Amino acid sequence: MPLNIVVCLKQIPNPDLQFQIAPDGKDIKRDALNYKLNGADEYALEEGVRLKEKSGGRVVALTAGPKRTEQMLREALAKGADEVIRIAFDEAAAYDVGKVSRLLAAAIRTMPHDLVLTGVQSDDLVNSATGGLVAGLLGLPHASVVTRVEVKGNGLEVACELEGGLQRLYSIALPAVLTIQFGANTPRYAPLPAIMKAARQPIRELSPAALGFASWEAVPLPYTFAVRGLSPPAAKGHAEMITGSVDEQAKKLAQFLRDKGFGRR
Amino acid sequence: MAEYTPDGYGQAARAVVESANPRLILVAHTSQGYDLAPALAGAMDLPLVTNCLALRFEGERLVATRRLLNEKVQVEVEIASSRPIVATVRPGSVKPAGPAAGGTVTVMPVRIDPSKARTRFLSIERPQVQDIDIAGADIVVSAGRGIQKKENLPLIEEFAKALGGVVGASRPLTDMDWLPKTRQVGQSGKTVRPKLYVACGISGAMQHVAGMKDASLIIAINTDPSAPIFEVAHVGIVADVLKLLPATLKELKS
Numbered sequence: 001m002p003l004n005i006v007v008c009l010k011q012i013p014n015p016d017l018q019f020q021i022a023p024d025g026k027d028i029k030r031d032a033l034n035y036k037l038n039g040a041d042e043y044a045l046e047e048g049v050r051l052k053e054k055s056g057g058r059v060v061a062l063t064a065g066p067k068r069t070e071q072m073l074r075e076a077l078a079k080g081a082d083e084v085i086r087i088a089f090d091e092a093a094a095y096d097v098g099k100v101s102r103l104l105a106a107a108i109r110t111m112p113h114d115l116v117l118t119g120v121q122s123d124d125l126v127n128s129a130t131g132g133l134v135a136g137l138l139g140l141p142h143a144s145v146v147t148r149v150e151v152k153g154n155g156l157e158v159a160c161e162l163e164g165g166l167q168r169l170y171s172i173a174l175p176a177v178l179t180i181q182f183g184a185n186t187p188r189y190a191p192l193p194a195i196m197k198a199a200r201q202p203i204r205e206l207s208p209a210a211l212g213f214a215s216w217e218a219v220p221l222p223y224t225f226a227v228r229g230l231s232p233p234a235a236k237g238h239a240e241m242i243t244g245s246v247d248e249q250a251k252k253l254a255q256f257l258r259d260k261g262f263g264r265r
Numbered sequence: 266m267a268e269y270t271p272d273g274y275g276q277a278a279r280a281v282v283e284s285a286n287p288r289l290i291l292v293a294h295t296s297q298g299y300d301l302a303p304a305l306a307g308a309m310d311l312p313l314v315t316n317c318l319a320l321r322f323e324g325e326r327l328v329a330t331r332r333l334l335n336e337k338v339q340v341e342v343e344i345a346s347s348r349p350i351v352a353t354v355r356p357g358s359v360k361p362a363g364p365a366a367g368g369t370v371t372v373m374p375v376r377i378d379p380s381k382a383r384t385r386f387l388s389i390e391r392p393q394v395q396d397i398d399i400a401g402a403d404i405v406v407s408a409g410r411g412i413q414k415k416e417n418l419p420l421i422e423e424f425a426k427a428l429g430g431v432v433g434a435s436r437p438l439t440d441m442d443w444l445p446k447t448r449q450v451g452q453s454g455k456t457v458r459p460k461l462y463v464a465c466g467i468s469g470a471m472q473h474v475a476g477m478k479d480a481s482l483i484i485a486i487n488t489d490p491s492a493p494i495f496e497v498a499h500v501g502i503v504a505d506v507l508k509l510l511p512a513t514l515k516e517l518k519s
Contacts, residue, residue: 015335016468018491028338095342098306098313105307124334126471127315128294129303136307141272141383144300145453159390161453162296165446169387170270176383181453183440223312223346233332233339233493239485239501249502250512253484256500260482262404262428262461263517 001151002056003174006111007048007081008104008118008130009063010038011072015123025229027093037072040119044180046187047149048117049080055151058082060111064089064103070203077198078190085111085204089216096225097125101133103219106211108138115156116177120145131179142177143170147184266377268386271300273377278305280375287349289320289327294353296453306351312344315353327352335468336493357475396447397431404430404461407450407477408438411466411487411506415443421465424510427517433457435467451476465506469494486510 013019013033020029037045048059061076063069064087073084087103094100108116116135121128128144135142147167148159155174159167161181172178190198208215242252257263266273278301282290292302294316306313319330326343327350333340344350399405406425408418418432425432432448439449450457452472462480467473469485469492477483478497485498486506495501502509 013334015337016489018489019334019337021338028334095340097315101303101307126331126333127303128299129306129313129315132300132303132305133307133313136304136309139308142300142304143271143384145296157387160296160300163452164456165392165449165454167390168269169390171385171387173383182436221312222310222348223344223350225312226343228328228341228343230333231339231341233336233496237496239483239495239498241495242500242502246504246508246512249504250509250516253500253502253509253513254516257428257513257517260461 001154002058003051003114003151004057004112005048005052005059006108006113006116007041007045007059007061007076008116008134009041009045009061009072009076010119010122010124010130011035011063011065011069012038012122012124021230021232025231026227028230030092035068035072037075038119038122038124040121040123040180040182042119042187043182043184044117044119044178045076045079045081046185047146047178047180048115049188050185051115051149051151052080052082057114060085062104062107063087064100064107065094066090066092073203074195074198074201075190077201078194079188083204084201085206087206087211091216093227095125095227097127097129098133098223098225099219099221101130102137102221103211103216104130105134105137106213107206108134110206110211114175116140116175118177118179120179120181128179131177135177138177140175140177141172142179143172144179145181146178147181149178149184268389269297270382270384270386271304272382272384274301275304275308276377276381277375279309281373282309282311282349284373290349290351291320292351292353294355298353302351302353309348311348311351312346313351314342314344317352317354318358320352320354332471335470336496337491355471357478392446396445398455399431399433399448399450400455400457402431402457403459404428404463405433405450405457405459405477405480406430406463406465407433407435407467408444408465408506409435409467409473410437411468412438413466413507415441417507418443420507420510424463424465424514427514428461428463430459430461430463435470435473464494464498465510467494468492469497 061081452475485494
């Protein structure tokens with residue numbers, strides 16, 4: 001059964017970096033950030049490409065973001081997406097997941113979709129909300145934290161991860177939305193010829209008008225949303241630090257462990 | 266309704282919200298909670314804020330405190346709406362209050378149409394791997410991405426052995442199959458409460474911390490002084506584990 005698969009991707013600042021807060025306090029400083037494809041979305045893309053390779057069909061990678069996201073979309077092409085689409089929503093921070101999800105849902109409505117995939121969370125805003133919101137907005141069934149997907153008859157069988165290492169298995173009718181968990185598969189590396197080819201492929205852009213909005217500011221929302229401000233996290237507590245050179249630290253740590261009754265003498 | 270399904274519970278939640286029209290709908294930010302809440306908000310066109318550490322109303326506005334970017338940045342956002350607001354709250358972020366007298370439970374019968382259920386529960390699968398149970402160990406030495414490559418695992422094993430403990434891991438390592446899933450400490454893995462927990466090259470994402478924060482003594486080793494693991498650790502060392510552990514082993518043996 002050939003599947004029209006849409007994979008929603010997000011480009012995020014590498015969360016391993018240090019961050020500074022912008023002077024107006026409403027965002028992080030973005031001038032020298034290193035961006036990457038969100039971790040869980042990598043697994044969603046791979047799952048989509050694998051399903052296509054098995055069942056036939058097409059994979060469209062979709063994002064809402066500024067021009068810089070083109071680099072991520074080309075990576076998606078090189079890793080097996082057939083088409084990439086950028087919703088030209090240029091807000092760099094995009095803190096309101098409700099708004100972004102409404103843009104994604106509006107775009108998905110304009111294209112054939114048997115299956116919509118995205119990562120279980122983004123590592124920058126950690127909302128774990130996009131997949132569920134999109135499913136609700138489109139009126140589609142969904143499952144979250146998916147670690148396994150199998151096509152069975154006209155639908156899917158999926159395994160969803162619960163706390164404590166348990167999995168809950170469902171059957172789910174298509175069309176459907178799934179959020180894919182880290183580690184669901186082993187994402188492939190893009191082969192060099194595919195990277196070269198992806199550099200020349202077109203990237204479709206969707207303007208507000210293409211989605212039926214007068215402007216990005218005019219997207220109808222049932223609420224108002226505002227960022228009040230960013231701050232360094234108020235530390236809950238802090239460890240007592242062992243300082244010095246590595247050798248000094250090792251000496252102090254070994255002494256500390258012995259004093260507490262750990263470690264063989 | 267014996268078993269959760271996104272569709273069945275979703276139908277029930279929608280029926281209750283429609284008839285009760287609450288100001289705020291609170292859901293735990295667990296794998297089941299963030300399955301249910303966003304879809305409910307989407308289906309009913311409601312405002313949503315998730316993974317909140319704290320919530321308060323200021324007049325009409327709901328103000329939510331959240332953490333971003335590996336816990337390194339805190340943000341306050343506000344939502345105002347005439348519609349019910351859906352919010353998910355991170356487990357452990359609020360101390361449960363004691364029981365209060367005088368509450369009543371309102372039971373609302375709702376009609377679920379099974380013919381409209383598009384997700385069907387099949388079964389629960391339990392991990393079947395034969396392995397040591399890290400949840401029962403007194404001393405757990407856990408490795409994270411800071412150990413850089415699989416070839417460095419023997420160093421962690423040697424350190425664990427020197428302390429008489431077992432080796433655990435953060436999620437990225439079990440995802441890469443460096444260690445079996447049974448060794449994963451955290452929300453989607455095991456919850457451990459050992460006498461000693463040593464976090465080696467683990468940044469301390471909330472999913473990991475949820476599984477080890479109740480250890481009696483936590484020692485964290487990480488190169489990044491701003492790593493959130495130092496917030497939950499009792500003793501912290503800013504160092505490369507690959508250098509610190511061999512030096513400490515030497516000290517322990519001398």
